[in-house]
Amino acid sequence: MFSLTGQAAFVTGAGRGLGEAIARGLSEAGARIVLADIDGDAAHAVATAMQSEGRECIAMPLDVRDEAAFARCFDAAVQRFGAIDVMVNNAALTPSTSLWDIGADEWDDVMAINLRGSFFGCRIAGRHMRERKSGRIVNLSSMAGQQASTATGVHYAASKAALLALTRSFAQELAPSGVTVNAIAPAAIRSPVLDAMDESRQRALQATIPLRRFGEGREVAAAVVYLASEAGAFTTGATLDLNGGRFMR
Numbered sequence: 001m002f003s004l005t006g007q008a009a010f011v012t013g014a015g016r017g018l019g020e021a022i023a024r025g026l027s028e029a030g031a032r033i034v035l036a037d038i039d040g041d042a043a044h045a046v047a048t049a050m051q052s053e054g055r056e057c058i059a060m061p062l063d064v065r066d067e068a069a070f071a072r073c074f075d076a077a078v079q080r081f082g083a084i085d086v087m088v089n090n091a092a093l094t095p096s097t098s099l100w101d102i103g104a105d106e107w108d109d110v111m112a113i114n115l116r117g118s119f120f121g122c123r124i125a126g127r128h129m130r131e132r133k134s135g136r137i138v139n140l141s142s143m144a145g146q147q148a149s150t151a152t153g154v155h156y157a158a159s160k161a162a163l164l165a166l167t168r169s170f171a172q173e174l175a176p177s178g179v180t181v182n183a184i185a186p187a188a189i190r191s192p193v194l195d196a197m198d199e200s201r202q203r204a205l206q207a208t209i210p211l212r213r214f215g216e217g218r219e220v221a222a223a224v225v226y227l228a229s230e231a232g233a234f235t236t237g238a239t240l241d242l243n244g245g246r247f248m249r
Ligand SMILES: NC(=O)c1ccc[n+]([C@@H]2O[C@H](COP(=O)([O-])OP(=O)(O)OC[C@H]3O[C@@H](n4cnc5c(N)ncnc54)[C@H](O)[C@@H]3O)[C@@H](O)[C@H]2O)c1
Pocket: 012, 013, 014, 015, 016, 017, 018, 019, 036, 037, 038, 039, 042, 062, 063, 064, 065, 089, 090, 091, 092, 093, 094, 113, 117, 140, 141, 142, 143, 185, 186, 187, 188, 189, 190, 191, 192, 193, 194
């Protein structure tokens, strides 16, 4: 029920961190992968490493803020693999600037990447999947969009909360076409952003997690595989919490 053999998946922000882990997890489940990232070199390096392990994947430079470029990139991926079955909107900026110091440019940039970029990704993939009457879209939200947090900026939190609303709207719109749209809301997963925090802050953060450890990228990947596979076929418009018990509802 968890096999993605014969399918193709498009992952944004796949050049490092959770995007890379998700791309690898989907690939292990059998999917062919498009790794798209504004850092084209990083995406290329991940693709080269995966290819050397026998994985079928391609890398593409992509800035998710640019709708026309996004559509061209997605079309090229469809040409290459015949169709895209799974779309993962993962690319984001995660600044932790105090709300007193966030300037207009930084606010706009976070919204343009985290929210507008995911909107473009849902719409571009949604049109393709609506036509094919099948497909899965997974949006990377965050616990910061569900509960107040000082670890990340208010612009980040607002973009991730709005992404949950966007997920439900696309889920409603695409359900009659057999396309599911879900969100994952992780918190404190091992990644370059978390590793960049100083050690005392990391220890303080860990102490607030009931499971007393950070999550792993492959655990986020497993949740994406579930939502993308036959096992997740009846789940849509949902938010899947991956936070070690920090936010229970
Ligand atoms: N790591 C965590 O604990 C955590 C917790 C909650 C939510 N998330 C979410 O998971 C996702 C991945 O997080 P991460 O920690 O791996 O982040 P990260 O910063 O390590 O990686 C983000 C990737 O997105 C790419 N990117 C940035 N701007 C882009 C653009 N305009 N177009 C295309 N690509 C762009 C970057 O180059 C990078 O490769 C994000 O949506 C984040 O909000 C992560």
